[in-house]
Amino acid sequence: MRVRMNISYNGRDFSGFQYQHDYRTVQGTIEKQLKRMHKMPTRIHGASRTDAGVHALDQYIHFDTTIDLPGDKWAFIFNRAMPDDIYIKDVDIVDDDFHSRYHAKGKTYRYKIYTGAKNPFYKGLVTHVPDQLDISKIKEAAKDFVGVHDFTTFSSAKAEIKNKVREIKQVDIIKTEAGLDIVITGTGFLYNMVRIIVAYLLEVGRGLRKADTLNMIAQKDRTIIPKTAPAEGLYLEKVWYENL
Amino acid sequence: MRVRMNISYNGRDFSGFQYQHDYRTVQGTIEKQLKRMHKMPTRIHGASRTDAGVHALDQYIHFDTTIDLPGDKWAFIFNRAMPDDIYIKDVDIVDDDFHSRYHAKGKTYRYKIYTGAKNPFYKGLVTHVPDQLDISKIKEAAKDFVGVHDFTTFSSAKAEIKNKVREIKQVDIIKTEAGLDIVITGTGFLYNMVRIIVAYLLEVGRGLRKADTLNMIAQKDRTIIPKTAPAEGLYLEKVWYENL
Incomplete structure (x- = not known):
């Protein structure tokens, strides 16, 4: 199933959204937690690949998972695991064809x-x-x-x-x-x-x-x-x- | 003559007020600028040696100098040289016996x-x-x-x-x-x-x-x-x- 997360983050201490080996990124931080839960790499897609230092009040990401949890449980688990500068505002289970970037109007x-x-x-x-x-x-x-x-x-x-x-x-x-x-x-x-x-x-x-x-x-x-x-x-x- | 500076700083990116070799400190940052101006080390004294991560809205420091400048000139020169997280609010020339720490009530x-x-x-x-x-x-x-x-x-x-x-x-x-x-x-x-x-x-x-x-x-x-x-x-x- 596909999960959509609505997140906010303080970009000050991130080298941007997009994954970079050896740098602290938003994608890397979230994927690390997903890997912990799935015991295998899980790729996320964001609506916007914000640059280093850029903040998000309302970013969307999505990923596919075999873990069957309701949205509020995903939010609860993630907010306990995330560092001080990422907050998961809301999580929904969405249609399999939803894409956070391509569907953004x-x-x-x-x-x-x-x-x-x-x-x-x-x-x-x-x-x-x-x-x-x-x-x-x-x-x-x-x-x-x-x-x-x-x-x-x-x-x-x-x-x-x-x-x-x-x-x-x-x-x-x-x-x-x-x-x-x-x-x-x-x-x-x-x-x-x-x-x-x-x-x-x-x-x-x-x-x-x-x-x-x-x-x-x-x-x-x-x-x-x-x-x-x-x-x-x-x-x-x-x-x-x-x-x- | 003795100079007193009233300063504020965001402690987030400092390893505290007090000088530490190889760490970014408030004292180290200010003394570096004083060294640039005096071509020799100049020691400052602060009213409070705030810890790593602690902020100051109203800290006082003093130092002795042979450079004869009015207070507002000191503030102007320093504010141009200081990083984003230190602000010199006010500068006064004070009596030679003033001490920012010992005279704090x-x-x-x-x-x-x-x-x-x-x-x-x-x-x-x-x-x-x-x-x-x-x-x-x-x-x-x-x-x-x-x-x-x-x-x-x-x-x-x-x-x-x-x-x-x-x-x-x-x-x-x-x-x-x-x-x-x-x-x-x-x-x-x-x-x-x-x-x-x-x-x-x-x-x-x-x-x-x-x-x-x-x-x-x-x-x-x-x-x-x-x-x-x-x-x-x-x-x-x-x-x-x-x-x-």
Whole structure:
């Protein structure tokens, strides 16, 4: 049978989601517990392969098992075994054709920024931008991301995928007590796309660039936005499925 | 001249305040920057030698220097050089006889606890107690700590100091959104004293022990409270000086 887990994790002490030999990863940590239970390797699949330092408030994984347990038992057993920085929110037994990645219709990412004096307790959790930010300018630049675009300008040169057309459904710029959250929902994202969009929006907010999003997109040239915002402020906030 | 710095730090990634060769410590990090500026070793003294994993919202250090700079310049230079988890809040030039440790009249520590489901983002910052806590029982046990007592029962067996009499001025049990803060102010604390007091109060709150503080103190026996609460929830909240 197939098991789907809804999990959250603090990415600060993980070398990302994806398994890497000799590194502490989310996949590796969960698969280690599955191996303990199955006495054999069990592979998991995640909706998003978050990078090193990136957090998840709402990630989904699935795996196949011969162990017949109800969802809440899986959650109980896992939460006792998991380290402090992974939490199993919910577990369901799902149809055998469910796939956490292929069935995801979209994802929402939140990028957390704080401004002003440094706060040591935000280390690894919120990105520090000492400068004052012009929020109206950031909003002006952000709205033009919405729509179907070729996002070559806003994807890592390392992205090997050919088709760089994606749809962004919504971008919200939210003033918080500490600074600013940038919340982006799309049908899919290219490698580093959110962090490059954020790097661009922060340069606009700091007055280092004008709001010129459609022109940037049209140029399809990654070199015109060389920066990538740090991983620490990025949260996978929601994965959208048809029936969830 | 003598310089006093008021600093805060996130203890999560430090092996404590005190210098240790080959370990990342708060003292080592600050002294490295001082060495860079003075081209020779410069020793700092802290009000409290916080343990590995313990945080500081309001720690004081002092050192002697031949570099003639106003306080705000020291703060500016240091904050540019310090890592993400140390922040220099304020710097003053003080009298040559000021001593951050010997002149401290008292200290306030805050211990942060959260209850209920695990929150991965509290890792290293707030201690998790899954059980429900009986706050009225904790308050009942806490109030009897106030006063002048021999705290042998509540100090680490490793404490080498002979005189274990200390005065606790105030203990507050504060309900928070996440759980509970325990705030203790005293004229001085023995090694691990706050964390042993918290371990005892949590056992009372979980119904594993009755509130019997005065009897515990009277026994002067460390073995009757063998636990020490984890470092991650502990914050040095304030150092009290006569003229501050």
